[in-house]
Amino acid sequence: MSKKIVIGGNDAVAYAAKQSFVDVISAYPITPQTSIIEKIADFIAKGEMNTRFIKVESEHSAMAAAMGASIAGGRVFTATSSQGLLLMHEVLHWASGARLPIVMANANRAVAPPWSIWAEQTDSLAQRDTGWIQFYASNSQEAYDLLFIAFRVAERVKIPAMVCMDGFLVTHTKEPVEIFEDEIDDFIKIKEKREVLDIDDPKAFGALAFPKDYMPIKLEQNKAVFSAAEAFDELSEQFYDISGRKYKELEIYGENSAEVAVVALGSIAETAHLAVDVLNNSGIKSKLVKINMFRPFPKKYLDAELKNVKHIVVFDRNISHGKGGIVKDEVTGSLGLGNVVGYVCGLGGYDVTEDDMVNAVRDVLDGKVKEDSYLWSEK
Amino acid sequence: MKKINRDEILQANHLACPGCGATLSMRLALKALGRKTVIVIPACCWTIINGPHGKNYAGVPVFHTAFETTAAVASGIKASFDMQGKSDITVMGWAGDGGTFDIGLQALSGAAERNDDIIYVCYDNEAYMNTGIQRSSATPYGAATTTTPPPIQKDRPKKDLMEIVNAHEVPYIASATIAYPKDLMKKFEKAKNTRGFKLIHLFSPCPPGHKSVESKSVEIAKLAVETGIFPLYEIENGVHKLTRKPKFTDVREYLYLQGRFKHLDDKEAEIITENIKQRWEKLTKKFEC
Numbered sequence: 001m002s003k004k005i006v007i008g009g010n011d012a013v014a015y016a017a018k019q020s021f022v023d024v025i026s027a028y029p030i031t032p033q034t035s036i037i038e039k040i041a042d043f044i045a046k047g048e049m050n051t052r053f054i055k056v057e058s059e060h061s062a063m064a065a066a067m068g069a070s071i072a073g074g075r076v077f078t079a080t081s082s083q084g085l086l087l088m089h090e091v092l093h094w095a096s097g098a099r100l101p102i103v104m105a106n107a108n109r110a111v112a113p114p115w116s117i118w119a120e121q122t123d124s125l126a127q128r129d130t131g132w133i134q135f136y137a138s139n140s141q142e143a144y145d146l147l148f149i150a151f152r153v154a155e156r157v158k159i160p161a162m163v164c165m166d167g168f169l170v171t172h173t174k175e176p177v178e179i180f181e182d183e184i185d186d187f188i189k190i191k192e193k194r195e196v197l198d199i200d201d202p203k204a205f206g207a208l209a210f211p212k213d214y215m216p217i218k219l220e221q222n223k224a225v226f227s228a229a230e231a232f233d234e235l236s237e238q239f240y241d242i243s244g245r246k247y248k249e250l251e252i253y254g255e256n257s258a259e260v261a262v263v264a265l266g267s268i269a270e271t272a273h274l275a276v277d278v279l280n281n282s283g284i285k286s287k288l289v290k291i292n293m294f295r296p297f298p299k300k301y302l303d304a305e306l307k308n309v310k311h312i313v314v315f316d317r318n319i320s321h322g323k324g325g326i327v328k329d330e331v332t333g334s335l336g337l338g339n340v341v342g343y344v345c346g347l348g349g350y351d352v353t354e355d356d357m358v359n360a361v362r363d364v365l366d367g368k369v370k371e372d373s374y375l376w377s378e379k
Numbered sequence: 380m381k382k383i384n385r386d387e388i389l390q391a392n393h394l395a396c397p398g399c400g401a402t403l404s405m406r407l408a409l410k411a412l413g414r415k416t417v418i419v420i421p422a423c424c425w426t427i428i429n430g431p432h433g434k435n436y437a438g439v440p441v442f443h444t445a446f447e448t449t450a451a452v453a454s455g456i457k458a459s460f461d462m463q464g465k466s467d468i469t470v471m472g473w474a475g476d477g478g479t480f481d482i483g484l485q486a487l488s489g490a491a492e493r494n495d496d497i498i499y500v501c502y503d504n505e506a507y508m509n510t511g512i513q514r515s516s517a518t519p520y521g522a523a524t525t526t527t528p529p530p531i532q533k534d535r536p537k538k539d540l541m542e543i544v545n546a547h548e549v550p551y552i553a554s555a556t557i558a559y560p561k562d563l564m565k566k567f568e569k570a571k572n573t574r575g576f577k578l579i580h581l582f583s584p585c586p587p588g589h590k591s592v593e594s595k596s597v598e599i600a601k602l603a604v605e606t607g608i609f610p611l612y613e614i615e616n617g618v619h620k621l622t623r624k625p626k627f628t629d630v631r632e633y634l635y636l637q638g639r640f641k642h643l644d645d646k647e648a649e650i651i652t653e654n655i656k657q658r659w660e661k662l663t664k665k666f667e668c
């Protein structure tokens with residue numbers, strides 16, 4: 001029987017890694033990810049987890065060792081944050097190009113300078129073109145659940161997956177989380193066949209490809225990332241049958257026939273639930289569109305949810321300097337919509353309250369804010 | 380006398396330049412290690428030598444990887460094999476001097492410090508050859524490269540890779556070269572049968588990079604040893620052992636066979652001779668009698 005325990009997102013992820021029968025973990029500490037790998041080391045020390053933990057000398061090597069472990073046929077997990085994720089950048093491309101189903105947790109943290117250890121999603125959104133599947137969890141339970149699904153989806157389509165959660169706001173906020181006993185075993189123990197290093201069939205992986213070979217390989221990789229949505233639909237349905245918790249590319253909350261849609265990912269979406277309630281109670285028909293899966297980009301679902309909405313307001317806890325919020329840009333660009341206003345907000349962990357969000361939406365409805373803007377007022 | 384076995388694992392249609400020391404090295408290394416071997420290859424000439432997409436001339440599984448990641452990838456493979464009951468497979472990283480002395484040194488240090496059970500091989504052609512002969516920290520004093528053209532040729536000595544790795548207290552470190560194939564193979568066999576981290580440093584003549592005649596590669600490798608430029612020795616658990624005592628022949632014999640040194644005069648040759656002397660004074664103290 002599953003049981004409820006009160007833990008933060010980091011511990012939840014560590015439990016999920018343990019229950020996913022990971023063969024190898026390679027990781028390097030960075031706030032606020034650190035307690036994930038400490039907890040895993042603790043599980044291993046107590047003999048509760050049969051996993052080889054490679055204590056690498058950098059995140060760059062963490063991802064490199066993860067690649068080695070994966071191409072050798074093992075199930076592999078790693079976790080990082082911010083500067084660590086950025087250091088991995090080259091190897092992230094390599095892992096997806098080599099079609100290695102590594103699963104990584106990322107604690108979303110602002111990028112220095114100036115130094116900041118607090119929540120922001122610029123780190124992982126800056127990796128959106130690395131060919132990884134990206135999930136965004138907005139609470140500990142989601143982080144726990146999505147990790148299992150991530151392993152299965154990644155292994156199904158042979159593409160690595162990262163589960164992102166906001167630093168401290170999710171990683172360290174203790175909430176009741178339902179932890180499986182062994183109900184998840186049948187689901188998670190399934191490992192799909194894939195090409196690995198095999199001394200009886202000596203192949204070379206990743207050799208020089210001339211243009212005529214390179215492009216089809218890349219198109220195949222692109223197709224595989226797209227196909228992760230279908231795999232996610234199927235596997236999250238199976239996960240629902242086991243857990244009673246349903247995950248989709250998007251989570252919708254609020255009025256069906258809304259005139260305002262608030263779009264967000266990560267912990268801001270939790271606050272947005274409250275903001276949507278306030279707006280609906282004041283007679284402004286609103287809904288929250290929370291993005292759970294950012295890559296592959298859930299275009300089809302967003303289209304269905306947003307096409308008949310008059311005002312779309314995107315809250316971006318990230319910034320692409322010289323452009324604006326990354327999610328706003330993706331939503332607008334992908335759907336070809338003209339009625340989207342983006343707010344860059346909450347950088348470096350700056351608090352974003354429901355009042356902030358309500359007022360920001362009202363400013364759009366009142367015509368006070370017509371263009372992308374910044375949510376900033378000293379508190 | 381031990382004969383070299385005839386089983387060829389490396390396929391003859393590889394894409395190396397004629398006279399490539401790195402390729403003859405691989406041929407011998409694989410003869411010693413056998414087919415239960417997997418190789419990690421970073422960006423280097425061997426990326427090309429092993430063949431394009433769909434080919435694998437090494438004859439054993441190869442994972443091509445990013446320039447600086449060889450040691451970490453090899454560590455990951457080994458850990459994964461261990462977890463799957465495949466501990467009998469030898470995991471070898473095979474990198475150039477750039478991938479080892481420079482950009483990959485951090486990952487190499489990490490794997491050595493953890494004493495991961497891999498063989499790390501650096502085939503050292505003393506420059507970034509694949510990108511067209513730029514200097515590396517393994518380029519010797521006096522050598523011309525495209526980024527150190529005379530008169531601004533390299534004015535610093537080569538890093539001492541073996542001693543850097545030895546500072547990590549690993550079980551086995553050795554140098555070898557193609558001019559002494561049995562010695563080279565013996566060292567690979569020893570590495571294969573030693574648990575923990577192993578480093579093998581190979582001196583690798585490169586005709587296009589060293590501006591030498593293709594048919595002279597073995598001779599140049601021999602002279603590198605006999606002049607004292609490239610000492611052949613082992614460090615087993617911290618204990619140094621000389622495996623070939625050089626005759627300390629005139630270093631100019633070695634230099635004159637290679638266009639990369641052609642701008643050097645006798646005075647420069649004397650400096651190099653003096654450097655060799657000083658290096659050997661330090662080394663000799665370490666060798667067991």
Ligand SMILES: Cc1ncc(C[n+]2csc(CCOP(=O)(O)OP(=O)(O)O)c2C)c(N)n1
Binds near residue numbers: 425446477478479510
């Ligand atoms: C991160 C990165 N920087 C630079 C390069 C370009 N590059 C490819 S091979 C190479 C030189 C390799 O030199 P070495 O390791 O000595 O091997 P060799 O080519 O001499 O065999 C360089 C600089 C790269 N592939 N990746």
Ligand SMILES: [Mg+2]
Binds near residue numbers: 475502503505508
């Ligand atoms: Mg080189």
